Amino acid sequence: MSTSTLHPVATAYLQQVRREGRDLPGDRLAELLIDLEEHLSAAIPADASEADAREVLGRLGDPREIIEAERPELIVPAERRGPREWAAIFLLLFGFIAVGVGWVVGVVLLWGSRAWTTRDKLIGTLVLPGGLLPTGLLLLLALGRAHKEICTRYGTSVAHCTHGSSSGPSTLGSIALILLALTPIVTAAYLARRAR
Amino acid sequence: MVAKGKAPKRDAAISQLRRGVIEFCVLALLADEERYGFELVQKLAGEDALVTTEGTLYPLLGRLRREGTVETTWRESPAGPPRRYYRLTPAGRKSLAAFVDEWSRFRGSVDAILKIGDPQ
Numbered sequence: 001m002s003t004s005t006l007h008p009v010a011t012a013y014l015q016q017v018r019r020e021g022r023d024l025p026g027d028r029l030a031e032l033l034i035d036l037e038e039h040l041s042a043a044i045p046a047d048a049s050e051a052d053a054r055e056v057l058g059r060l061g062d063p064r065e066i067i068e069a070e071r072p073e074l075i076v077p078a079e080r081r082g083p084r085e086w087a088a089i090f091l092l093l094f095g096f097i098a099v100g101v102g103w104v105v106g107v108v109l110l111w112g113s114r115a116w117t118t119r120d121k122l123i124g125t126l127v128l129p130g131g132l133l134p135t136g137l138l139l140l141l142a143l144g145r146a147h148k149e150i151c152t153r154y155g156t157s158v159a160h161c162t163h164g165s166s167s168g169p170s171t172l173g174s175i176a177l178i179l180l181a182l183t184p185i186v187t188a189a190y191l192a193r194r195a196r
Numbered sequence: 197m198v199a200k201g202k203a204p205k206r207d208a209a210i211s212q213l214r215r216g217v218i219e220f221c222v223l224a225l226l227a228d229e230e231r232y233g234f235e236l237v238q239k240l241a242g243e244d245a246l247v248t249t250e251g252t253l254y255p256l257l258g259r260l261r262r263e264g265t266v267e268t269t270w271r272e273s274p275a276g277p278p279r280r281y282y283r284l285t286p287a288g289r290k291s292l293a294a295f296v297d298e299w300s301r302f303r304g305s306v307d308a309i310l311k312i313g314d315p316q
Contacts (some may be wrong), residue, residue: 005277032256034280035254035280036251036254039237039251043234055230061248061250061251062249065249065252066249066251066252066255067307097264
């Protein structure tokens with residue numbers, strides 16, 4: 001690039017653009033510099049006063065702003081995983097404890113964050129809605145059944161107990177329960193990993 | 197800078213609006229003749245509602261080149277470096293025609309709504 005015919009103020013401006021745009025892909029920055037050089041050499045005669053030259057640069061704008069305009073279609077930097085993202089993950093798992101609305105708050109936080117893609121958000125919401133709530137409920141139910149004993153009290157001392165027909169959770173039931181507990185935990189771990 | 201409160205949001209919306217239409221203004225300026233970059237920028241900047249900083253038009257021109265709605269040829273200039281002349285491609289012409297159509301519908305609808313809510 002020949003900057004020999006450029007006004008010194010314009011040369012300094014191009015240097016500044018080059019500095020601001022050093023993280024742009026090389027060809028993009030080079031193209032931009034060619035365009036700006038063409039503009040400057042057309043707008044500022046080599047013998048222009050410094051005030052005139054600065055006025056042209058003022059209209060052209062802050063180099064940083066021009067580089068920003070070149071940038072958006074490149075990468076949209078996603079948000080990093082922060083307290084909000086951890087809160088979302090925690091509430092999705094255990095939120096049901098907080099009067100049942102905690103999970104909903106977790107979902108709102110999940111969808112409000114830019115750390116996850118839409119696919120991640122769908123997984124976080126739909127893979128076992130309620131987090132550990134279904135597991136908790138089933139666990140209570142199973143324990144309730146296991147200890148469903150019919151006791152008859154005689155006076156104050158002896159209690160005669162007969163076991164109910166159900167003899168506790170079956171093996172199949174236990175496996176289902178474990179799977180039910182693992183699913184939201186795995187989902188939460190997945191979300192934690194996916195959030196950048 | 198802008199005042200705190202709702203102003204930044206409004207300014208952002210206006211600048212989005214501007215950004216959305218300005219590329220079609222570029223295409224429209226090229227509908228009948230070739231122009232070089234500086235000339236395009238001067239024309240657009242002459243309408244002060246359209247352009248805030250002239251320099252941000254160059255990234256736009258670069259994008260239009262990459263998208264293939266405009267094509268360029270280099271020509272010697274009477275003074276200074278060679279100039280890049282822009283002209284519309286068939287794809288650009290098509291895109292402009294679609295916008296002109298859509299814009300008149302859009303403008304009509306917005307004007308109608310603004311009239312309903314006219315504060316005067």
